[in-house]
Amino acid sequence: GESVGLHLPTLSVQEGDNSIINCAYSNSASDYFIWYKQESGKGPQFIIDIRSNMDKRQGQRVTVLLNKTVKHLSLQIAATQPGDSAVYFCAEWAGANSKLTFGKGITLSVRP
Amino acid sequence: EAQVTQNPRYLITVTGKKLTVTCSQNMNHEYMSWYRQDPGLGLRQIYYSMNVEVTDKGDVPEGYKVSRKEKRNFPLILESPSPNQTSLYFCAVAGGNIQYFGAGTRLSVL
Numbered sequence: 001g002e003s004v005g006l007h008l009p010t011l012s013v014q015e016g017d018n019s020i021i022n023c024a025y026s027n028s029a030s031d032y033f034i035w036y037k038q039e040s041g042k043g044p045q046f047i048i049d050i051r052s053n054m055d056k057r058q059g060q061r062v063t064v065l066l067n068k069t070v071k072h073l074s075l076q077i078a079a080t081q082p083g084d085s086a087v088y089f090c091a092e093w094a095g096a097n098s099k100l101t102f103g104k105g106i107t108l109s110v111r112p
Numbered sequence: 113e114a115q116v117t118q119n120p121r122y123l124i125t126v127t128g129k130k131l132t133v134t135c136s137q138n139m140n141h142e143y144m145s146w147y148r149q150d151p152g153l154g155l156r157q158i159y160y161s162m163n164v165e166v167t168d169k170g171d172v173p174e175g176y177k178v179s180r181k182e183k184r185n186f187p188l189i190l191e192s193p194s195p196n197q198t199s200l201y202f203c204a205v206a207g208g209n210i211q212y213f214g215a216g217t218r219l220s221v222l
Contacts, residue, residue, distance in 0.1 A: 032209040043116075043202050043213030044155070089155065093209055099145075099170060100211060104154035 012109045019077040023090035023103055026071060030092040033066060035075045038087045038105070047075070047088075077108075085110045114139050118203050118214035125193055126222050133188045133217050135203030143206035144186040145170065146178065148199040149216075155202070161186055193221040 013019045025033070031052050036044035050057045050064045050073075057064050063076040073090050087105045115138045125131055137144065145160035147170075157170030161180040175197055177189040190197060198221045203214040 034209065034211075041216075043204075043216050044211075045213070046210050049209060095209075099157055099160060100206075102155040104152070 009104075010107045010109065012111060013080050014111050015080060015082060017080055019075075019080045019084065019108060021075045021077075021088050021090075021106055021108065023073040023075075024071060025073060025090070025092050027092055027094065027101070028068075028071065029094050031095040032093045033064070033073050034091045034093065034100070035062075035064060035073075036089040036091060036102075037084075038089065040086075044089060080108075080110050082110050082112065084108060114205075114207070114212050116203055116205050116212050116214040118201075118217050120217060121215065122218050124220045124222065127194055128192050131190050131193060131219075133190075133201060133203075133219070135186045135188065135214060136184050137186075137205040137212075138184070139205055139207060139212070140183065141205045141207045142183070144180070145204050145206070145211075146176070146186070146188045147202045147204060148172065148197075149202060150199050158188070158201075193219075195221045197221050 034049040035047040037047050038044045048059045048062050048064050050066050061078045065074045087107050089105045090103045091100050093100045117136050119134045142163045146158040147155045149155050156172045158176050159170050159178040161167045164180055164183055167178050167180055180186055201217045204211040
């Protein structure tokens with residue numbers, strides 16, 4: 001079946017370093033790929049998204065890369081800060097009238 | 113400011129006692145959905161609604177009901193809760209491809 005998954009369950013990085021969180025997907029029909037951040041005790045928050053016709057999109061300190069050839073999505077966080085510590089989810093959506101499918105999540109831990 | 117409001121935030125109940133978790137939005141969006149979040153299983157969709165009076169099953173609908181009588185509200189109903197429904201529940205509202213999540217309802221069924 002179709003699924004969205006993450007390679008690593010946890011990631012520990014030094015404050016100030018760059019973080020890279022990876023995600024694999026299997027539904028080639030997905031139109032949108034989205035990264036969410038979930039802090040302890042809160043609901044998931046939208047970070048950034050990318051359409052299937054793009055390879056890269058940049059936001060404030062975050063960049064999402066999409067490699068459709070190998071069905072791989074990554075989230076890069078520049079100069080990681082303690083406030084970036086959270087669980088990160090990738091999700092895929094095939095557009096209107098379809099549902100959002102989430103990966104299982106990866107915990108990012110930032111060491112001071 | 114976009115708001116998705118869930119109530120209650122925490123609930124402890126007993127097996128078989130009907131309960132309702134409410135969800136309301138202030139964004140006038142059509143798409144609303146419910147998820148449950150469990151350790152190791154991530155977020156799984158329970159039900160979703162494309163518009164008023166239009167609801168459909170997600171991945172794990174068994175044991176749940178929903179209604180969408182008006183655009184802003186999408187309550188989740190557990191007619192006869194069981195311990196395996198102990199979980200963290202999120203309501204979400206979609207504006208385009210972005211889903212806005214509520215703060216969550218932590219439910220414990222004893």
